[in-house]
Amino acid sequence: MPSRIxxxxxxxxxxxxxxYVYGLSSALLVGGATLSLITxxxxxxxxxxxxxxxxxxxxxxxxxxxSFADLTAQLQPAVVNIATxxxxxxxxxxxxxxxxxxxxxxxxxxxxxxxxxxREAQSLGSGFIISADGYVVTNNHVINPPDSRAxxxxxxxxxxxxxxxxxxxIGADAASDLAxxxxxxxxxxxxxxxxxxxxxxxxxxxxxxxxxxGLNGTVTSGIISAVYRNTGQGGAYDRYIQTDASINRxxxxxxxxxxxxxxIGINNAIFSPSGGSVGIGFAIPAEIAAPIVEKLRSGEEIQxxxxxxxxxxxxxxxxxxxxxxxxxxxxxxxxxxxxxxARAGIRSGDVLTKxxxxxVTADQTVSFLVANLQPxxxxxxxxxxxxxxxxxNVTLGKRPTExxxxxxxxxxxxxxxxxxxxxxxxxxxxxxxxxxxxxMNAGVARSLGVAADLQGVVIAAVDxxxxxxxxxxxxxxxxxxxxxQATPTVEALxxxxxxxxxxxxxxxxxxxxxxxxxxxxxxxxxx
Numbered sequence: 168m169p170s171r172i173x174x175x176x177x178x179x180x181x182x183x184x185x186x187y188v189y190g191l192s193s194a195l196l197v198g199g200a201t202l203s204l205i206t207x208x209x210x211x212x213x214x215x216x217x218x219x220x221x222x223x224x225x226x227x228x229x230x231x232x233x234s235f236a237d238l239t240a241q242l243q244p245a246v247v248n249i250a251t252x253x254x255x256x257x258x259x260x261x262x263x264x265x266x267x268x269x270x271x272x273x274x275x276x277x278x279x280x281x282x283x284x285x286r287e288a289q290s291l292g293s294g295f296i297i298s299a300d301g302y303v304v305t306n307n308h309v310i311n312p313p314d315s316r317a318x319x320x321x322x323x324x325x326x327x328x329x330x331x332x333x334x335x336x337i338g339a340d341a342a343s344d345l346a347x348x349x350x351x352x353x354x355x356x357x358x359x360x361x362x363x364x365x366x367x368x369x370x371x372x373x374x375x376x377x378x379x380x381g382l383n384g385t386v387t388s389g390i391i392s393a394v395y396r397n398t399g400q401g402g403a404y405d406r407y408i409q410t411d412a413s414i415n416r417x418x419x420x421x422x423x424x425x426x427x428x429x430x431i432g433i434n435n436a437i438f439s440p441s442g443g444s445v446g447i448g449f450a451i452p453a454e455i456a457a458p459i460v461e462k463l464r465s466g467e468e469i470q471x472x473x474x475x476x477x478x479x480x481x482x483x484x485x486x487x488x489x490x491x492x493x494x495x496x497x498x499x500x501x502x503x504x505x506x507x508x509a510r511a512g513i514r515s516g517d518v519l520t521k522x523x524x525x526x527v528t529a530d531q532t533v534s535f536l537v538a539n540l541q542p543x544x545x546x547x548x549x550x551x552x553x554x555x556x557x558x559x560n561v562t563l564g565k566r567p568t569e570x571x572x573x574x575x576x577x578x579x580x581x582x583x584x585x586x587x588x589x590x591x592x593x594x595x596x597x598x599x600x601x602x603x604x605x606x607m608n609a610g611v612a613r614s615l616g617v618a619a620d621l622q623g624v625v626i627a628a629v630d631x632x633x634x635x636x637x638x639x640x641x642x643x644x645x646x647x648x649x650x651x652q653a654t655p656t657v658e659a660l661x662x663x664x665x666x667x668x669x670x671x672x673x674x675x676x677x678x679x680x681x682x683x684x685x686x687x688x689x690x691x692x693x694x
Contacts, residue, residue, distance in 0.1 A: 213299040215360045216241050217428030232426070235374055239386050242428055244357035245296045246376045246421060247303060248325040248383050249334075249348070251310050253288040253317040288317060293377035293421030294324070294348065295430065296358040297460070301332075301350030304460055305420030306435060307339045310346050324350055327384055338463030341568070342471070342538070343404045344435060345456055346420075347463040359422065361460075362429020364452040367391055367408060375412040375434055375448075377421030387413040389446075395530045398436070398449060403471060403538030403566070406530065407449035408432045414448035423450040432456075472540035472563035474548075475506020476513060478533055489518060489551065494529045496520040496551065503609060504619045511561040513550060520556070521549035538566060579614035579625070581643025581682070593657055599664050599693045600675070601633025602626050602640065604657055615643060616682050622655035623647045623680060634692040645680040667693060 232238060292309030296302065303324060310319060322334040332350045339346040350356065371391045379385050389412030396409040410423060414434050423432035432450025439445050462469050478497040486493050496518045502509045513519075519527055522536040523546040540546065542565040550557050597603055605611070605627045612619045623645040629636045646654050649663035667675045674692045681687075 213355065213358070216245055216357055217359050217362075217424075217430075235386065235388055238374060238424070238426070238428060239376070242359060242374075242422075242424060243376055243384060243386070244327050245359040246327065246384070247294050247296060248378045248381075249292045249294045249303070249305055249309055249420060250323045250325070251290045251292075251312075251319060252321045252323075253290070253312060253319055255286050255288045255317045288312070291378065291381050291417050292419045293417065293434070295420075295422045296350075296356050297360065298358050299355045301352060301354075301356050302337070302464055303334065303348040303350060304433065304456070305346050305348065306433065307341050307344045307346045309420045310336060310348070311339055311341070322348060324348070325383065326356070338466065340459055340463060340469055342469075342566075343451065343455065343459050345433070345451070345459050345463065347460055359428070359430055361453040361457040362425060362427065362431050364394075364408060364431040364454045367394055367425065367431050367452075369393055372426050373410055373412055373431070374424045374426075375410070375414055375418060375421060376424070377414075377418035377434060379413075379415035379417040381417055385418075389413070392447070395452075396449065397530050397532065398438070403534045404451070404455060405532065406452065406455065406535055407435065408452050410448050410450060411446040412448060413444045413446070415444045418448075429453070470542050471538040471566035472542055472544060473506075473566035474508040474513070474533070474537055474561055474563060475503035476508045476519075476533070477501040477503075478519070480529060480532075481518065490554070491518065491520075491551065496527050497533050499550075507561055507564040511548075511559050513548065513559060513561070514552070517550040517552050517557075519548060519550050522546065523548075537563060542566070579611040579643070581615060581641075583642065593661055596657070596661055596664060597630075599668065600691055601630035601635045601694060603628040604646065604660065606657055607645065607655075615645070617645070617680070621645065621680070622653060624654050624657055624660050633694065638689050638691055640677075640679065640689065640691070643682065646677050647680050647686055648678040650676050651678075664693070 290309060290312055292305055294303045294305035294309070297304055310322060311317075319336065322336065324332045324334045326332070332352050334348040334350050337347040337349050369391050372388065373391055374386060374388045376384070376386050389410050391408060392411050393409040396407045397405050398407065408423065408431065410432075412423070414437055418434045419436075421434045422430040423434055425431050431453045433453075433456050434448065434450050436449045437444055438447040438449070459469060477500045479500050481489070481491060481494070481496045481498060483493055485491070485498060486495070499508075499513060499515055499517045499519060502513055502515055519533050521527060522533055523540065525531060525536055527533055527536070537546075540563055542563055545560055545562045548559050548561050550559060593604070603626070604624045607621060607623050607625055609619045611625055612621060615625070626635075626640060626642055626644045626646065628642055629640055646660060648654055649660055650667060652659070652663050654660040654663065664675060672693065674690045676688055676690050678686050679689050
């Protein structure tokens with residue numbers, strides 16, 4: 168089996184009582200942050216557990232201690248276990264997507280025509296307290312599992328003495344995979360602070376504390392294997408501290424400490440062929456995490472720069488063909504229509520070699536450089552075009568959410584035979600029209616070969632036993648209007664379906680655009 172970057176907290180599912188220990192499917196782990204614990208004095212006069220004066224008595228200035236016991240005893244009270252409960256929608260028709268699905272529903276076994284049911288799910292992870300009043304940092308994937316059908320219902324935090332507290336979600340950021348929680352208790356807590364991860368060097372000793380596989384308060388040690396490691400998973404924050412300190416599922420969101428007790432990373436992922444630790448773990452650097460955590464804690468919106476270019480790293484063959492140094496620059500595969508890059512004049516085929524005066528490398532990608540700038544900032548971008556270096560000024564836009572970016576970049580194969588899957592589209596449209604629909608976006612438009620600004624709703628799947636299928640509608644068709652009213656969104660189509668139902672009409676008139684034919688009107692009977 169090939170090696171994978173695995174999410175640190177991915178748990179098994181049980182059909183009746185689903186239990187997750189989420190880690191990203193790329194082995195998400197917790198990275199370190201400098202921590203400080205309080206002593207129990209009144210709020211406002213607390214001392215962090217990793218306060219410099221305290222740590223001078225715990226760890227020698229140079230090297231590692233003969234034992235990590237004193238360091239652990241000082242820091243462990245600020246590390247917590249995080250358990251969440253979610254509600255997950257699941258299809259209750261075991262024959263969904265098969266030729267028996269309709270028969271199963273007609274016989275009443277589908278529970279109301281295949282309507283999805285809900286099951287309880289759980290997740291486990293780690294976190295650390297960053298203030299005496301109980302603010303906690305963890306990974307976003309610990310409290311927002313990578314399952315779009317899961318809804319967070321409750322968060323329970325357990326401290327090292329076994330006390331359980333309810334917690335609320337203060338803020339979460341999918342792009343950086345960070346989240347901030349608040350313990351619901353009027354008391355003081357031991358806490359830690361973030362340190363300076365930029366000073367970390369390969370070979371430095373580190374300690375990870377967390378709850379792998381639900382084993383509370385587990386301590387492991389190792390060294391920093393590499394700094395600013397790019398895992399190749401893409402994204403604005405694909406830049407990690409690599410460590411050989413043992414990190415496993417359940418460590419996600421926990422701190423990675425240096426020998427001064429500073430949180431220099433938040434454990435986030437592992438590289439593993441089997442899902443277990445093989446000595447390659449990744450932590451979000453504190454220098455990246457700390458500013459984002461502070462914004463989440465204060466309720467500020469996190470805005471990031473955006474150019475609108477789909478990029479590909481320059482490999483050895485690309486470099487040889489273009490006369491570039493290895494591991495330098497990124498190729499612009501696609502420039503989004505109307506994007507800041509398009510307006511500035513960047514073209515597909517350009518090689519971006521410098522952004523804002525900084526070289527583009529494997530460890531310093533365009534996405535990373537741009538995301539750490541504010542929207543509205545004008546920056547110089549150096550590109551290689553037709554063998555010549557060209558300087559272009561780009562005024563950055565606002566980076567879309569991760570969900571919006573996923574939609575933009577998703578591919579859509581209209582020829583794929585996708586069966587109806589209950590619970591993945593609006594249930595009223597599924598029931599009344601016998602089809603599943605999805606919003607139009609730039610990525611889908613490219614796949615269908617239509618203009619990026621075309622307004623409509625895309626048919627994702629059609630019930631073969633429904634009237635829509637009998638009328639010839641199929642996956643990839645675009646619904647432009649319903650009863651002469653434009654349908655630029657799924658909500659607009661749903662409104663017309665509901666209106667036709669309220670008026671007790673037997674059918675609805677749809678205007679359908681297919682890639683190779685002019686738009687045509689098709690009347691589909693309502694069920």
